[in-house]
Each structure stands twice: as structure tokens, then as C-alpha cells.
């Protein structure tokens with residue numbers, strides 16, 4: 892699975908890395924550190940990635956392929 896995180900939509904709510912700490916991390920300002928990137932979700936962490944996408948109030952996280 893790959894996910895992409897839209898840098899222009901991320902407002903730094905922090906919900907994504909709170910529920911998916913094995914996939915995403917925060918930067919020093921509270922934004923998701925991986926914003927603006929497309930990343931491959933490690934094997935076994937797809938459920939966390941989906942939770943992160945569901946948790947983001949800005950819809951910044953898109954699941955590209957499941």
C-alpha cells in the first residue's frame with residue numbers, strides 16, 4: 892500500500908501520527924513529518940495507515956493503492 896500526504900491540506904492537528912505512530916511521525920512544529928510525500932506503508936501496517944487517513948480532519952491523507 893502507498894499513501895500520499897498533501898502538504899497544502901495538512902494543518903498540523905496531529906491525529907494521524909497519534910493513531911499511526913509506526914507509519915507517521917511529527918516534526919518540531921506538530922505537522923506530520925511526511926507531508927508532501929508519497930510513501931510505501933510497511934507490510935502489516937496497512938490498518939494503521941487507513942486509520943490515519945480516516946482520522947485526518949483535513950482529508951490530507953490519500954490511500955493510493957490497497
Ligand code: SF4
Nearest residue numbers: 901902904905907947
Ligand atoms: S491529521 Fe491530517 S492535518 Fe493533522 S497532522 Fe496529520 S495529515 Fe496533517
